[in-house]
Amino acid sequence: MSEPLRLAIASKGAYEEATLRFLEGAGLSVWRPNPRQYVGRLSGIDGIEVLFQRTADIVQQVATGGADLGITGYDLVAELAGDDPEVLVVMEDLGFRRCELVLAVPESWLDVTTIADLADLAVEWKRRGRTLRVATKFPNLTREFLLRNGVHYFTLVEGHGALEVAPALGYADLIADLTETGVTLRENRLRVLEGGVILSAQACLIASRKSLCHASEKLERARIVIELIEARLRSRRYRLITANIRGHDEEDVVRHVTAHVATTGELGPTVARVYPKSGDTRSGWYEVTIIVPAHLLLEAVDHLRLAGSTGITVTSPDYVFDSRSFAFERLCRALEEGA
Structure with a gap:
């Protein structure tokens, strides 16, 4: 085995x-x-x-x-x-x-709104003999980001538990932490610096x-x-549309359908003749099946309506395999x- x-x-x-x-x-x-x-x-x-x-x-x-x-x-x-x-x-x-690793400072820091402001603050504090303290669980990413953005004077404080309380408890001046919605940061009176997104993950x-x-x-x-x-x-990026369209023949239906970019499909529409329950094969109805990008769904539906479509149905494929x-x-x- x-x-x-x-x-x-x-x-x-x-x-x-x-x-x-x-x-x-x-x-x-x-x-x-x-x-x-x-x-x-x-x-x-x-x-x-x-x-x-x-x-x-x-x-x-x-x-x-x-x-x-x-x-x-x-x-x-x-x-x-x-x-x-x-x-x-x-x-x-x-x-x-989805989340973001961000730099967040106390809301009371009114003059520090950007990463450039933080760099200036670090220099000013350095002159006064004080070092900027950053609490984080991501020391490598945080260090690289700060240095890349001109913040050269700082100390990283290893974070344990909830980092949002670090500035309030006094063991750090700001934090570099993950956030999904930003609600927890706001509840702890912190805000994300402009240009302070270290990583989207x-x-x-x-x-x-x-x-x-x-x-x-x-x-x-x-x-x-x-x-x-x-x-x-x-x-997830596609929808499958099926609609009935009247036309003289398959080519006529294809011309109607492909007249708009939203209904051209991946390679083109699939068109098949419909055999009505009435048995009248002269009715000229055709079933059209197309795969469209999800963001073009309503445009595709509107165009099919203009082409005289009825019975428009939309489904989501479970899988879309490429070649x-x-x-x-x-x-x-x-x-x-x-x-």
Whole structure:
């Protein structure tokens, strides 16, 4: 029996719930014997184990080869892996758990509204013998961002628990922390600096160069996971429209439909003759099926109405597969380059 592919995901809390929902939506339902066990599997797919880990530990597991694939926050990957060649980002944006790593200062700092103001303040405090203190759980990203933006005089304070209270408690002057809505920052009388977004992040899929390089069976199982996720994400961008249109013939219907960019479809519309229940084959009704980008849906519907369409129905595809998996191809190229 060959070694299974190991997929590491969050072990608890909102991140675990969101990841499980995402995987189930992609046709990758996770089976876990009980909440206290840290190894599960993908239902209906042989040879793939699911490892339940802390989100921060997932990056380390992938880096060392303890896990072959992992789903965790891009913020953690950027902070903990950096330029580590053993951690490959397969898909940077899985579409859930969006957040931003930001610099936030007390609302009472009326004269400090931009990152440039913060740089000036750091210089002024330096002259007075005082150092700007920044509380954060992301020291690498925060240090790099501050230096890149001209803030050279500061001390990073390792954060534990809720960082929003750090300025009020006096052990830091400002914070660099994750926020989704900004509500918690405002409740603690903090505000984000203009130009103070260090990183925009979300859940991402990463892979281990160490464990997948020269492991053809594991790589094939990885392709299954990547293909299904990629096709599921692509499907969110499209809608499938079906409508009945009267016309002299198929070419006449095609001319009506393709007269607007919203209804041209991916390669073009599919047109099929409708055989009415009345049995009158001279009626000239045709069924048109097109795939349209989601943001052009109403434009497409309006144009079909102008063309005399009836019975317009819209559905969302579960998957949209391309001619090949671009994400998997990128992974294979990265593995070859590092071989």
